[in-house]
Amino acid sequence: MKEQEAKSSSARVDCDELLARLGGWFRARVLLCAALAAVQVGLLHTTYIFLAADVPYRCMVPECEAPNSTEFSAAWTAAALPEHGRAHRCSRRVPLDPTLPCEANSAFSEDAVTCDQWLYASANTIVTEFNLACQEWKRTLVGTIHNIGMLVSLPILGYVSDRWGRKTALILSCVLVGAIGSLKAFSISYEMYVIVEFLETVAGASAFPAAFIMTIELLGQEKRVLTTAFLGIMLVIGGLSFALLAKAFQYWRTFILVVYPPSLLFLLYIYFLPESIRWLLSKGRKEDALEIITKAAKMNDVSLSEETIKQLQEAKAPVEKKEEEVGLWMQVFRSPIIMRRLAICSWWWITCTFVFYGLAINSVSLAGDKYTNYMLVVSVEVIAVVTNALVLDRIGRKRTLLIAYIVCGISCVAIAFVPRSMSWLATLLYLVGKIAITQAFSGVYMYTSELFPTHARHSLLGFCSMVGRLGSIVAPQMPLLAIYVEWLPSVLFGSTALVAGALMLTTPETLNTRLPDTIQEAEELANQHKKPENLEMKAC
Incomplete structure (x- = not known):
């Protein structure tokens, strides 16, 4: 038995080393596909902010x-x-x-x-179209319904991604959000609009998680931070494009017909985007992985050794143990470490979505042009993304996210104590809080994905993101709450961020660790970080 295990282990492939050799055009093609998907998310993810905006x-x-x-x-x-x-x-x-x-x-x-x-x-938003005057709850409900759709979508597409592949999940999300979202332009009632909004989100909420996971599984550990920063900047570009297009096409039906239909072009990814090699090998689909690797090697003029080809042909999917081939969630329930980690990560996500979207939605209520305000709030996200790129690989994931949550918490709570005569200080604190929560949101994507094993990564990341949508479901109601208690939303934003910062002290650092493939490897992350010199070269 030991001889068979040794033979199996020797036949497994070192993914990080292999993918590093297959860089060049192959890597650039995947990054380009992921970048376009991220731009689409930034463009379409919060359209309700303007389409369901209040009008005089x-x-x-x-x-x-x-x-x-x-x-x-x-x-x-x-x-x-x-x-x-x-x-x-x-x-x-x-x-x-x-x-x-x-x-x-x-x-x-x-x-x-x-x-x-x-x-x-004006007649630019659905408030006029469906006569929603003095029904503020109907207007804010659109954002809440949108985020309920995300809660429903994430576990479904997470399952699709882990079962049928990252490529399948990405294409489905990107195409369906455009096809279904376009139907909003033909809404004849408020009820129809809300139903289509929900279906659009169910279909398209998993585009960014699928793109993100595909890219980090493509690149080695030394590239994860840069990849996260790159996709974060693409989200900012999408957000800026959203504001510019919303200003150019202010009537909501026109905006939808201009912005949503181009998403159908993501069907071309069927031919252009390769599947995640790491995912294929984790599923034992060595023939499919070898075909992609061979094409990539030819594209980049890289020669594969006979030993590497032999390893690929004999590669086996990593398993916990034959006798433990049970359902994914049963494996998770049997691991107290993973269960505790799942609960903590879920609170981080609740905090990120609640504060991030809450601040974005409130930005259009600031003094001045709402489109300019939105672009300003989105633009400062670049500061957070660049900061993460500079510090995540230097001071670690935990310390970076801890500081981000604490700074966000203090800034948001402080807003409640700023007198009206010092509105400039309130705006400054607002932007600092937005930068900090963006830094946390960007980092928590990578950190969460590093805490869970490959065969369950998208499902568990999707679960955390799904539970996190409870925050984004509540966030659109904060302007309604502010009508009655003006200072309460900022205090709620700050308090949740401070709790998230405290929980950051309870999880292991993932700096200088390899992506775990099995639950056992995920459980041992803390030991890997403490003794990196004892790490063996980990295979797919």
């Missing part, structure tokens, strides 16, 4: 104007409408003499009545 509106006064009136600010509106707050948009005063034309000096009743008709300053 006021009560229509039928005694003074016709329903099709285009005069939003008439001379008599100051007397007919309450001056401040929600009442200005949801109630009106009745003229004392409805037989006379309404003028600046017209007399109106002191008591206001509830509006049943409204006039809108």
Whole structure:
């Protein structure tokens, strides 16, 4: 038995060394495909911020104007409408003499009545299209439904990725989000729009996880940080493109028809994108892996030794043990270390999605042009991405993410104590918090993927991301909460980040460790980091 295990072990291939030799055009092609997918995610992932954005509106006064009136600010509106707050948009005063034309000096009743008709300053969003005035909960519900779709999607596409491949999951997500999302432009009711929003997200929420996992499985450990930074910058480019296109095509139906259909071009990935070699070997599909490796070697003018080809032909999928070939989740449940790690990672993801999307959504409420504000908030994410690229491989994953969570927490909590007269300080703290949570979000993708084994990596990463969507489900409701308690959202953002920082002290450092292929290897990560000199060359 020991001789057979030794023979099996000797037949396994060192993935990191092999993939490093297959660099060049092969690696560039995969990175390009992943980059375009990341741009698409940045472009389409938060369209509800503008498509379901609030617009100025006021009560229509039928005694003074016709329903099709285009005069939003008439001379008599100051007397007919309450001056401040929600009442200005949801109630009106009745003229004392409805037989006379309404003028600046017209007399109106002191008591206001509830509006049943409204006039809108623009028709650019679904608020006007579906007459959502004074129904703020319906507007914010769009973002919540979007993120519920992500919660449903991630485990499904995670299973698809681990069962049928990273390539399959990536193509399905990228194509379906464009095909289904385009249907929103033909919505005839609010209910139809929300249903399509949900289905779009279920179909497309896993594009970035699939692209990310494919790239880190392609590259060795020394390239993981740069890959994360690269994809992070692609997300920023997608976010900036989203704001620019939203400003150029402000009517929501036009924007959808311009932005979503090009996603169908991702069907070309069937022919252009290779499957993850590491995933193929982990599944025992050595013939498929050898075919891709041979083509890549020919493309990059790299010669493979007979020993390497022999190893590939004889490679076997890493398994825990034959007698332990049970379901994935049963293996996870049997490992207290992985279960504890799964719970902690889930809280990190809840924090990242809650704070990241909460700050992004609130950015359009800041003073000034909402498109410019959104681009500013997205642009500062580059600072976080570059910072991660500089420090993750120097001071480690844990210390970097710990600092990011703590800085974010302190900045967000401090916003609640800034007086109104110092709005510049509140904006500065806001941007610092956004930079810090972006740094944490970017780093937690890589850190989480390094904590789990190859055969379950996408499923467990997808589970953490799925549970994390609880944060993004709540985030769109923060502007609604701020109407009643203005300081509470920023305190909630900060508190969750501080708890996440404390939990960072309980997991192992993954700097200078190889990606684990089995649950046993994942459990031993802490020992690998403590004694890197004792590590053996790990095979696929």
